[in-house]
Amino acid sequence: MRPQVIHLVDDSKLGGVKLALESQSESSLKQTFDFKICILNLHSWFPRRYSADIICLHAAASWRKLPGLCLLRLANIGTPLLYQEHHYSEYFVKHRVAKSWRFLLMLRLCYRLMTRVLSVSDAQANWMKRERLTSQDKLIVMGQAKDVTPFLMLSAKPIGRPVVLGAYGRFDSQKGFDLLLEAMTQLSPEKVELRLAGGGEELEELETKWANLPHVRFVGEVHDVPQFLSGCDAVVIPSRWEPFGLTCQESLTAGKTIITSGVDGLNEQLEEIESLGLNRTGDLIRLAELTPEKIVEAIDKLIDRAEALLGDNKESNASLGLSRQARQIVAARWPVLLEKWREVLSKHL
Template sequence: MNRHHHKPRLVNLLDDFAFGGVSRGLGIFSSQIVADAADCSVVAVRPDALIAPRLDADIIVVHFPPNWRRIAFLLSLRVRNPQARIMHVEHSYTRAWEALKVEQKGRFRLMLRIALRLVDQVVCVSCGQADWLREVAQLPWHKVDVIYPHAENPGLCTLPLPDFSCERPLVIGAYGRFHEQKGLENLIGAHRAGALPGTELVIGGFGPMEDELRQLAGNSPDIRFAGKIDDVAGFLRGCDLVAVPSRWEAYGQVACEAREAGRPILVAPVDGLPEQVGSAGLVIDFTNPDALARAFATLDNQRLGVMARAARRSAQDCGLDRQREWARLIRRLVPRQARPIGVPVTA
């Protein structure tokens, strides 16, 4: 019998196709580098599903967070797909999220331990998230990988760097969902309190907190709302630096996009945000206007220029790096493609 080897078949499972960071990030599986490592596809799963599908897959990647109900789904996924390596990508849960949103932490951590023992590998989207998840879910080091997410936004890496020598107000950009997670009210409140003198604040996005944020901004001539951001490069072209005041943030795609655009970043001290900073900006407590004012006062034009160049360098080829990391992980999980083409999967 002529046994031809095949590329591994990788199936991404997604239960929410809203145009957010998770669904945008799936584009990496269509890149040539990852496509050379595996034949990738996406399968939709109902959020309330208890029975998993049988899949013609060597690797199954789960992109939704576990919960008690999902344990039954994961068990079914394991039983119905015994030939597949199962990988879970944790996009949502973090240390800061748990501290703010989980009352019964012991019960929550028990759920994580049970759920994540049903998968072969866990991918975290930041080192901070990985450290926390290893701790609370009692995961061995070898079972956890860190791959930063990435979504293509054309034009970011070719934007001209800001000109900080001009005598004009600095433009601080912030964008994302108008949701409590993003902490935009803290940024607006600090700006209204005078913590960011000589600056204009431009806020992009939409969401359930829009009325509250607009009311907080009042009639300040130095705060404006840009609406939904369809062109990230176009928005960032008009910004000198970018603030990310989130209450929790597994990674922080906004910070990565800002760095690609060569914009210094000001980020909150939570989860995956600080590890993006390096020399590209500052880690700042946005809930403390006095501390924010003291930190911002250290940013003269020369230092901002150094940060902008460091930001651009730190994100150079980051999309290619992520593609290579996924390809390496796929090849590590399925080092040999032993199932010949045309031989069906049995479960």
């Protein structure tokens, strides 16, 4: 009988987390472990004891949830409780936390309840160490990834006029789409088009505010992300914080030029390619500062590069983006992560 591993989430809207867990549950690991994803209510005073060999928790910690976390721990004494931190990072604290000492104390108390704390990036783990959020023997740098085979299968898109930018994800302040849309007001519709995909609490407000921009298209939720990316020359990821950033992994595997803030876990995804010398100048663009003005500068450089490649030949097959080898390196994060999970889960049986 396979050991049972239960993944607990308390927010079914967490698209990236849900996709990563579903990828894991359907991976080769299912031959060794029996995975189950359950919704958890941390505000309940009647915690459940789970029939599991290992519990993996993926809920965002908070002061309000701390009693629920304590009850969950008490109800499941004897069962390893692994906490994967998808939500918080150095730049989250910078942008969203007024009293950092109080917030960091809450994290220390929550992490103390766990058997292990799993970080999704090196940047996040380094932040945890600097802030002494948990002991080094409890912290495991897992990384993050998903099965990106469909993205790797995409062919390079020939450049056209205008250059097509893509951006996608949940519409909230984290993703920085408001800054990107402000930047688009300063760019010519003849030279660039932006396609924004996704949903969320800020979608209606942004659609209403920027409805008059002729070179911006809100395409709504997309269920076929590789198909969406196949029509884009480049992807913009202007996130204010991003503990890892699965959209970056997907876009890199699709071979797209990236314009990004480079915060938290985003930067190391670019560094992985750069360290091997697999990128050309202009493939990976970090914003010097996360402002509309700097986004405009980055997009202008991208347009200039596209024009230089395209020249006067509208039938050119030239394309922007990464080499096949670079894309394969990014895709290889997935099997590496699976082996890391196999190792960690096996040690806690």
